[in-house]
Amino acid sequence: MKVAWWEWSPPSVVYNGDGCVGLRRFFLHEASVERFYGFENRRKVFPIHSSYKFVSLVFLKGESEIDNFEAAFMRHDLEELQSTARYRDVGPAAICEEPAPWVVNMRRAEIEALSPETSAFLEYRGAMDQEIVQKMHEGRPTLGSDEPGSWHARMITDFAHLQIYNSNRDKDLWTDPTSRRLYAPNWVLPRSPSDFGETIERMRECGFWPVFEGKHIDQFLVGIKPVRWWLSVEQTERKYGRPPRSERILVFRKTAMNTNERTCIAAVLPPYSAATEKLTGLIAQNVDPERAAVALNSLPFDWALRLRVAGTDVSLTYFRPMPVPPSETVSCLPAISTGICWKNSIQHITDDHDLWPDLWAANRTVAEAYGLGPSDFEHMLSTFPVFARKRPAFHAYLHARLAVWHEEAGGARVTLSYAAHEAATRLPRVAEKEPESDDEEPG
Numbered sequence: 001m002k003v004a005w006w007e008w009s010p011p012s013v014v015y016n017g018d019g020c021v022g023l024r025r026f027f028l029h030e031a032s033v034e035r036f037y038g039f040e041n042r043r044k045v046f047p048i049h050s051s052y053k054f055v056s057l058v059f060l061k062g063e064s065e066i067d068n069f070e071a072a073f074m075r076h077d078l079e080e081l082q083s084t085a086r087y088r089d090v091g092p093a094a095i096c097e098e099p100a101p102w103v104v105n106m107r108r109a110e111i112e113a114l115s116p117e118t119s120a121f122l123e124y125r126g127a128m129d130q131e132i133v134q135k136m137h138e139g140r141p142t143l144g145s146d147e148p149g150s151w152h153a154r155m156i157t158d159f160a161h162l163q164i165y166n167s168n169r170d171k172d173l174w175t176d177p178t179s180r181r182l183y184a185p186n187w188v189l190p191r192s193p194s195d196f197g198e199t200i201e202r203m204r205e206c207g208f209w210p211v212f213e214g215k216h217i218d219q220f221l222v223g224i225k226p227v228r229w230w231l232s233v234e235q236t237e238r239k240y241g242r243p244p245r246s247e248r249i250l251v252f253r254k255t256a257m258n259t260n261e262r263t264c265i266a267a268v269l270p271p272y273s274a275a276t277e278k279l280t281g282l283i284a285q286n287v288d289p290e291r292a293a294v295a296l297n298s299l300p301f302d303w304a305l306r307l308r309v310a311g312t313d314v315s316l317t318y319f320r321p322m323p324v325p326p327s328e329t330v331s332c333l334p335a336i337s338t339g340i341c342w343k344n345s346i347q348h349i350t351d352d353h354d355l356w357p358d359l360w361a362a363n364r365t366v367a368e369a370y371g372l373g374p375s376d377f378e379h380m381l382s383t384f385p386v387f388a389r390k391r392p393a394f395h396a397y398l399h400a401r402l403a404v405w406h407e408e409a410g411g412a413r414v415t416l417s418y419a420a421h422e423a424a425t426r427l428p429r430v431a432e433k434e435p436e437s438d439d440e441e442p443g
Contacts, residue, residue, distance in 0.1 A: 014055050015073075016120035016310045018317050024119040028108045032060040035081075036071040036106070038123070043076050051259060053310075056081060068107045073123040075102065102126050113137075115308075118317050122307040123258070128379055129307065136304055136370045137323045143282075144320030151292065151327050152285035155316050158277040163245040165211070165231070167276045173236050174211060174229040183208055183230040196223075196342040204272050207233045209244065214253045214278030217267040219297045220349045223341035231274040246272050250289040251279040252296060256314050258306035261386040263314065266296040268338040280316070286327035294333045295324060298366035303380040325369035333369075334361050350394040359394075360401045374405040 013020050015038065027033055035058040042050050053074070072080070080100070104124040111119055114137060124130050141150035158166040165173055174183055185192045185199050188206055193199050200210055211229035218224050237243045252266040255278055266282075268289045269275060284292050295301055301322065308318045324330070336358055339346065346352055349359070367377045381398060388395045 013310060014057065016115075016118070016123065016308060018118065018315055021118045024111075024121070027059060028111065028119060030061070030063055032062070032066055033069040033071075034058045034060060036069060036121075037075065037081060038071070038073040039075050039078070045078060051257065067109065068105050070099065070103050071106045071121065071124075072100070072103050073121075074125055104130050110134075115321050117320065120308060120317075124307065125383070132372065132376050132379065133304060133307065135372060135376070136300070138371065140323045140370070141326060142320065143322050143324055149326030149328065151287045151324060151330070153287070153292075154283050155319060156281040156283065157316075161240045162281075163249055163273075164251075164275045164277065164279060164281050165236075167213070167229075167278075170239075173231050173239065177235070182228070183232060185230075188230070197340070200227075203230055209233060209272050209274050211274045211276060212251075212269055212279065213276045214255055217251065217253065217265065217269075217279065218348060219262065219265050220267055220293065220336055221339050221341055221346070222267050222269060224347050229276075244274055248289055249273075249275075250282045250284070250292050250296075251275055252282065252314070252319075254278050254280050254314055255312055256309070257312050258309040259386070261384070261390055262297075262302055263306045263309055264296050264302045266293045268293055270338075270340070280314075280319075284327075287330045288335070290335050290337055291330050291333045293338065294336055294362045295330055295366055297336075298363050299377070299380055299384070300363070300367045300370050300372060303383060306383075323370070325366065329369045333365055334358060336362060348391075350391050356394060356397055360398060363398070364401070364405065374402055374409050377405070378402055 014023065015036070035056060037056040039045065039054050039056070040050075041048060041052045041054065044050065046052070046054065102125060104127055106121060111121060114120075114122060114133070122129075122133060124133075141147050143151065143153055143155075146152060156162050156164060158164045158170070161170075175181065176183060181187075185203055188208060189199070189202050193202060203210070208230040210227045211231050212222065212227070213225075213229075215225050216223060216227070231244065233243055248271050249269050250266060251269055252264060256263045256265060275281070282289075282292065282296075301324070305314070305318065305322060308322075325333075336349075336355070339349070339352075341347065344352070349355060364377070367373075367380075381395075381402070
């Protein structure tokens with residue numbers, strides 16, 4: 001029996017959402033997929049949010065001996081369903097048909113090797129994506145593995161009741177039990193200092209730690225928004241039988257989309273800090289948190305993560321199968337310390353121009369640790385249009401450094417002038433739209 005299926009809600013759930021693992025295994029082992037064509041709703045085919053994705057799927061029920069099928073992702077034009085081929089002139093009168101450049105060949109063994117827990121289909125935009133992912137995985141551990149060279153990492157959420165707490169279930173931890181008022185410096189402290197750094201120190205001395213939410217961090221930055229909650233250490237110990245973990249912790253935003261400026265946003269919270277469920281903690285036994293943040297915030301890691309992310313929730317099932325450079329390699333990465341916004345007065349790490357050489361060195365070093373070259377990095381960089389539009393000067397700087405890397409590799413490239421590059425990267429806002437905050441979801 002042949003089945004045709006149009007799926008559009010929730011976004012991407014059929015091919016990489018956590019809720020359809022069983023369905024994907026059915027497609028891979030008990031059916032033959034004849035068409036798998038994914039669209040993004042930018043042209044408002046359906047009256048839903050433009051960031052939602054839907055799939056035209058045709059499959060034949062029954063076990064198949066065929067190990068592969070062709071697929072396309074993030075397309076916009078329904079007319080492509082009429083023909084997924086393009087034509088190439090190979091001689092004076094000869095025309096040869098070949099697959100469209102955005103169509104990729106998906107193999108069952110590859111899907112299960114790259115996503116062993118969920119059989120997720122990675123959102124390849126073309127064959128080069130597939131080739132780069134294979135390079136990144138080859139001979140390298142994943143975040144969730146314990147093989148030689150792994151980080152021996154564990155990821156903690158609010159269910160661990162360790163350093164991350166739930167903003168609803170644990171609201172009592174930052175609320176005075178008698179007055180039901182939220183703890184605040186202006187009534188906990190006899191005098192509220194004008195300097196926020198001093199306010200934090202005085203509050204800690206009184207047993208109250210700042211609670212950081214997703215919107216409080218950006219890459220390598222903490223405190224981009226005012227702190228509104230203060231965790232009572234005494235009430236936490238009373239509720240869970242232990243005080244909160246006091247060490248520094250690497251965290252990443254849980255709410256993000258693969259069409260945002262950046263998807264993986266990581267920072268190291270200072271000691272004696274707590275966080276809400278909008279942040280996920282990562283404790284790596286074999287890797288320093290600051291150098292681990294360098295790897296997670298790199299364009300190569302972010303690019304590969306974006307191929308996995310469905311919807312607005314960066315869940316642990318997306319992180320665990322992510323390839324990472326071996327721990328001994330990460331330990332040699334250039335360190336970039338997480339900045340404190342109330343000390344350095346910047347809202348984005350690229351606002352500090354003195355850090356640009358360090359950011360480039362970190363990105364190139366991580367790319368090389370993945371076995372990637374300048375052409376691979378150039379391809380990755382081209383897939384971040386919102387980043388290009390929002391950070392035109394830094395984006396142009398990366399291109400300038402990339403041109404030097406190409407020359408070192410024996411393949412020089414022509415680099416646009418800053419003005420020309422800035423004009424070229426002013427993309428229409430309809431091309432990609434991101435939530436205004438980490439709490440906003442499409443639709």
